[in-house]
Amino acid sequence: MADMSSKNDAPPSGEHGQRALAARLDWNLIRTFVVVADELNLSRAAERLFVTQPAVSQALKRLQAQLGYALVQRRGPHITLTGAGEEVHRIASGVFADVSSLEMPARDALEQVVGRVKLLSVSRVHSQRYNDFLADFHRRYPRVELEVEVLRGHDVLMALRQNTASFGLGLCRVDTPGIERRLIVPQRYALFCGPPHSLYDRAEVDIARLLHEDLVTFTGDYLGDTLSPLTLFREHHGFQGRLAASSSNLEEVCRLIMCGYGIGFLPEGAFRRETEAGMLRKLPPQEGLADVDIHLLWNTQRPLRVAETVFRDELLAAFDRE
Known part of the structure; x- marks a missing residue:
C-alpha cells in the first residue's frame, strides 16, 4: 500500500466539510480500519473480519480516498498508524463503543x-x-x-x-x-360422556342415539354474551333429553359429565388430557359441533x-x- 503525502495528513475542517464527509462516509470501511489499527497486521485483521487480506487492503485504500489523507504506513509486513490514523482510530473506537452501548438502555427500558x-x-x-x-x-x-x-x-x-x-x-x-x-385461541366444542354413562363402552354411537340422552350444560346455555351455538346445535338436531345438571364453571361441567350425569359440551383441546386418560369419551359427530373461540x-x-x-x-x- 503506497504511503500518502503528509501534507494531507489532517482531517478536513469546517462545518460544511464535516457534513459532506458524514453524508458520504462508508462506516463499514471505518470498522475495517478500526480492526486493522487494533491488530497492526492485515492477515490477522482479515481473520477477525472473515474476509480476505486483499479485501482489507482495498477497504483501506477506499477509506483513505474518501477521507483524503493517509491513515497507515506500510513497510513490508509492518503497519504503523500515521498521526491522523491514530486520531481517527481514537474517534472511531469511541463511536463504535457508543453504538454498542445502545443495547444497554434498551434492556434497561x-x-x-x-x-x-x-x-x-x-x-x-x-x-x-x-x-x-x-x-x-x-x-x-x-x-x-x-x-x-x-x-x-x-x-x-x-x-x-x-x-x-x-x-x-x-x-x-x-x-x-x-x-x-x-x-387468541381457536376452540372447537364436542360432545362427551364419562365412564359411568351407558354410552361410554358402546362400540357404535350415532347422533340419533344421543337425542334422548340427559344433558349437562352451562347455566343459562349462554357463551360469549350471546345464545350459544351449542344451544342452536341442540335445537337444530332436536335434542329431547332432560337437563340433568348445569354449572357456570367449565371445570364443574366437566366433573358432572365424568360422573355420569349426562352427555355434555366441552372444548376438545382444553380437555384432551382427560380424554386420553379415559376419564372422558368423545361422542359423534367426530368433527365436533361448533367453534367458540377465545378472544383478547x-x-x-x-x-x-x-x-x-x-x-x-x-x-x-x-x-x-x-
Missing part, C-alpha cells in the same frame, strides 16, 4: 416498565403459545405485576364494560359496542397505562407470529 395488569379470564385457556408468552413476558418485564381472575364468559364482558380490569380472555362471538376483540378483550374507552399497553401489544404480537 424493558426492566423499567412498572405497573399492574389485571386480566379476567375464562377457565381452561388451553394454549402452549399463551403459556410461552406469559413466561417470556415475565422474563422481559419482571416488574409488571399480573393479576388473573377466573370468571364466566358473560361476567368477563360485564366487568370490562364497567372498567374494573385491564383485559379479558373470554368468549365474544359478535361485535360488542365499546369492546375490542382479537382472536378490552374496553376501548379505558385509557391504558404503559404496562397495560405493553402487555396487550406483546400478547397480540406473540399470536400474530407464524
